[in-house]
Amino acid sequence: MELYLPIAELSVNWAMILLIGAAVGFLSGMFGVGGGFLMTPLLVFSGIPPGIAVATQASHITAASLSGALTQFRRRAVDLKMGMLLLGGGIAGSVLGVYIFRLLQELGQIELVVSASYVVLLGSIGGLMLNESIRTIRTARSGDTPPPAKAHQHSWIHGLPLKMRFRRSKLYISVIPPVILGMLVGVLTAVMGVGGGFIMIPAMIYLLRMPTNIVVGTSQFQILFVTAAATVLHAASDQTVDIVLAFLLVVGGVVGVQLGVRVGSQLRGEYLRAGLAVLVVIVALRLLIGLVRTPEDIYSIVAGTP
Amino acid sequence: MRSRFWLLLTGLLLLASPARSDDLVSGLSTDLIQITSNFTGADIVLFGAIEPSEDSGPARDQDLVIVIRGPDLEMTVRRKERILGVWVNRDQIEFTGLPGYYFLASTRPIDDIAPATTLERFRLGTAYLEATAKVKIDPDEANAFRAAAIRDRKRQRLYWESPTGIEFLSRTLFRARIPVPASVPPGEYRAEVYLFQGGTVASAQSSPLFIDKTGFERQVYNYAYQRSLAYGFASVLMAIGLGWFGSLVFRQR
Numbered sequence: 001m002e003l004y005l006p007i008a009e010l011s012v013n014w015a016m017i018l019l020i021g022a023a024v025g026f027l028s029g030m031f032g033v034g035g036g037f038l039m040t041p042l043l044v045f046s047g048i049p050p051g052i053a054v055a056t057q058a059s060h061i062t063a064a065s066l067s068g069a070l071t072q073f074r075r076r077a078v079d080l081k082m083g084m085l086l087l088g089g090g091i092a093g094s095v096l097g098v099y100i101f102r103l104l105q106e107l108g109q110i111e112l113v114v115s116a117s118y119v120v121l122l123g124s125i126g127g128l129m130l131n132e133s134i135r136t137i138r139t140a141r142s143g144d145t146p147p148p149a150k151a152h153q154h155s156w157i158h159g160l161p162l163k164m165r166f167r168r169s170k171l172y173i174s175v176i177p178p179v180i181l182g183m184l185v186g187v188l189t190a191v192m193g194v195g196g197g198f199i200m201i202p203a204m205i206y207l208l209r210m211p212t213n214i215v216v217g218t219s220q221f222q223i224l225f226v227t228a229a230a231t232v233l234h235a236a237s238d239q240t241v242d243i244v245l246a247f248l249l250v251v252g253g254v255v256g257v258q259l260g261v262r263v264g265s266q267l268r269g270e271y272l273r274a275g276l277a278v279l280v281v282i283v284a285l286r287l288l289i290g291l292v293r294t295p296e297d298i299y300s301i302v303a304g305t306p
Numbered sequence: 307m308r309s310r311f312w313l314l315l316t317g318l319l320l321l322a323s324p325a326r327s328d329d330l331v332s333g334l335s336t337d338l339i340q341i342t343s344n345f346t347g348a349d350i351v352l353f354g355a356i357e358p359s360e361d362s363g364p365a366r367d368q369d370l371v372i373v374i375r376g377p378d379l380e381m382t383v384r385r386k387e388r389i390l391g392v393w394v395n396r397d398q399i400e401f402t403g404l405p406g407y408y409f410l411a412s413t414r415p416i417d418d419i420a421p422a423t424t425l426e427r428f429r430l431g432t433a434y435l436e437a438t439a440k441v442k443i444d445p446d447e448a449n450a451f452r453a454a455a456i457r458d459r460k461r462q463r464l465y466w467e468s469p470t471g472i473e474f475l476s477r478t479l480f481r482a483r484i485p486v487p488a489s490v491p492p493g494e495y496r497a498e499v500y501l502f503q504g505g506t507v508a509s510a511q512s513s514p515l516f517i518d519k520t521g522f523e524r525q526v527y528n529y530a531y532q533r534s535l536a537y538g539f540a541s542v543l544m545a546i547g548l549g550w551f552g553s554l555v556f557r558q559r
Contacts, residue, residue: 004345004488006523007530011346011488059541063549070553108384108395116392228542235538239530243541244343250545254552291392298386299454300395303379303406303491 007242008052014248016046021252025064028253029260030267031276032068032216034061034195034223037122039249040114041283048245050111054101054193055234055241058227060249061195064257065224072217079168079214083221085175086182086200090226093186098233101191105238108302112291114192119288125198126280133274140270169210169218177208182222189230195223198280328368329357330509332499337513339486340520347488352497353481354511369412369419369502370472371430372482374515376407376464377493381437383451399451401437406491407464408432411471411482420505428500428507432456432465463487492517 003014020042028035036057043053072078104110160174181203185196200219204210210218235241264272332354339348352372381404384395412419416431426434437452459465464487472482495515501508519527530537 002344002346002488004341004343004523006519006526009489009491059545062542063545063552066546066549067553070550108382108398112392112394228546231542231545232535232538235530235541236534239534241530241538241541243526243530243537243544246541247544247548250548254548258552258556293393294388295386295393297454297457298393299451299458300384300386301455301458302382302384304382 003244003248005048005242005244007239008048008245010047012047012245017245017248018252020046021060021249022256022259023252024060025253025256026260026263027256027276027279028064029257029262030264031260031272032264033276034065034197034227036061036189036192036194037118037198037280038283040193041118041287050114051101051105051238051240052242052245054114054191055231055238056245057193057249058189058230058234059241059246060253062224062227062231063250064253065195065220065227067254067257069217069220069224072220075217076168077214077217078221079166079210079218080221081164082166082169082171082178082208082210082214083218085164085178086185086218086222087225089179089182089184090186090189090222091229093183093188094190094226094230094233095186096183097187097190098230098237100187101234102238104191115287115291117188117192119284119291121199122280122284123288125202126277126284129273130277130281133270133277136270137274169208169214171208171210173208181207182226185222186226186230189223189226190233195227197223328501328503328509330499330501330511331355331357332497332511332513334497334513334515337515339490339515339517341492341518341523342520343522345488345523347490348486350484350486350515351481352484352499353479354499355478355480356501357478367504368508369414370480371410371412371416371419371500371502372472372484373430373498373500374407374409374484374495375498376405376491376495376517378403379406379491381455383455385451385454397447399443399448400440401452401455402440403436403438404452404455404459405435406493407486407495408435408459409466409468409484411468411484413470413472413474415469416467419502420507424506430500432460432467462489464490486517490517492519 001013001015002011004011020039024035024039024042027033027038039057039060040050040053043057044050069078101110104113158173160176162175163172164175165172181200185200188194188196188199197219200222201215204215204219205212231241332352335351335353339350356368356370381401382398383401384398386393387396388394410416410431416425420430422434425431429435435456437455439448456465463485466485472480474480495517496512497515498510498512500510518524
């Protein structure tokens with residue numbers, strides 16, 4: 001059951017890694033998220049060094065988002081023009097992110113920054129989601145109709161220069177916000193090992209005001225390529241991609257995703273969202289405890305060849 | 307490297323100088339440990355014999371110490387401090403000279419075998435391992451960080467001291483079992499056997515041991531470090547291939 005990982009230089013129980021890949025894949029298929037936010041903590045808990053966990057699991061997200069992106073593409077639910085802009089920003093962002101990652105690693109602050117960013121991002125997003133889905137479930141139970149959405153509004157976004165027409169999204173907006181959004185998510189992908197869908201999707205809906213049916217496909221398209229780019233960049237710049245570990249995660253993930261999609265399609269949306277929100281909050285709390293609890297040994301050691 | 311040369315030379319001189327000294331022969335059960343995909347660590351055995359020289363008479367007050375030492379690594383030790391309730395890495399020291407693996411077995415606790423100066427000279431025991439800080443710092447601080455590094459290596463079973471680890475099979479024949487964990491750093495190791503007589507080194511012997519990745523593991527590692535970009539693309543292609551294959555298989559059902 002033990003398998004030696006040539007880059008991580010330690011041996012792991014391969015069945016457990018397959019299971020982690022499958023479990024995260026299952027959840028990501030069920031909830032329609034990348035699952036990177038679960039994968040990094042799970043791998044670190046099972047003894048994989050954080051640097052290797054972050055860089056390697058990007059390929060799990062690549063594989064998981066591929067089938068989603070293909071399906072959405074067939075349904076013509078991808079705005080390619082928007083996707084390309086986001087992607088351009090995303091690749092620039094992951095170059096920057098890999099650089100930041102290496103800098104933080106040298107300073108010894110990578111774990112702190114990754115954990116703290118997770119706590120802040122997951123805590124706030126999970127809290128918001130939980131709040132919203134509880135309200136939706138309550139409204140659905142009491143039989144009231146939900147309050148109507150706010151009418152289309154013009155915001156500061158529409159005052160920016162370099163406007164471009166996006167036919168599929170039915171938008172005429174500046175290219176600056178998508179590029180910056182893509183970049184921000186690219187940085188997160190490289191530093192935290194997440195796809196960034198949990199930021200991308202709300203931003204596309206509320207900030208860019210893209211139609212909801214296009215949002216998921218376009219985000220998956222972008223995630224597919226940005227995680228691929230992050231994998232290549234990590235491999236080239238800090239040799240933290242362990243292909244044996246990646247293989248196990250991907251194999252588990254591919255099976256898990258398909259099962260998750262099947263189960264997810266039979267559950268009601270608001271319960272799914274509430275479930276996801278609870279999960280996100282639990283992960284955030286677990287990481288928060290790790291940050292504030294007194295460690296067993298306040299010293300930590302990193303060894304390497306001189 | 308240089309200091310180790312002098313160390314060996316002193317060992318040899320000591321070996322030659324006393325009038326009546328016993329001879330030492332030893333060997334390892336293997337001189338090459340190969341890290342393959344199912345590597346979960348290894349157990350090697352060092353065995354040997356003390357051959358009494360003709361005029362030495364009955365052996366008395368003799369002790370043996372066995373040391374296996376791995377390649378030196380650079381170790382960065384960081385100390386956390388609580389800032390606003392959160393534990394944050396603050397001070398850090400980079401050490402050179404600490405081995406990646408250190409195993410010591412002896413017939414008695416080493417502090418009973420020889421005086422500290424001797425133990426320090428031969429670097430016998432984790433307490434006497436030399437760590438050089440890259441930048442000059444307060445010696446008390448350096449000691450605290452050095453002790454933390456050694457504590458951590460012991461927790462990972464990469465440093466190991468076994469004061470009763472040498473087993474005598476007869477009056478002259480001995481052996482020691484050396485556990486090597488899976489996280490052992492690959493490289494060139496040395497196995498050293500010291501025979502102590504009345505607190506001084508009477509005889510010493512040293513033999514090499516190699517730990518290396520082989521086959522697939524070696525190839526993957528080389529590929530990742532020498533052709534990093536191609537390796538990155540290969541990882542992505544693997545993920546895309548498997549993802550695509552998976553969605554094909556499941557769609558047909």
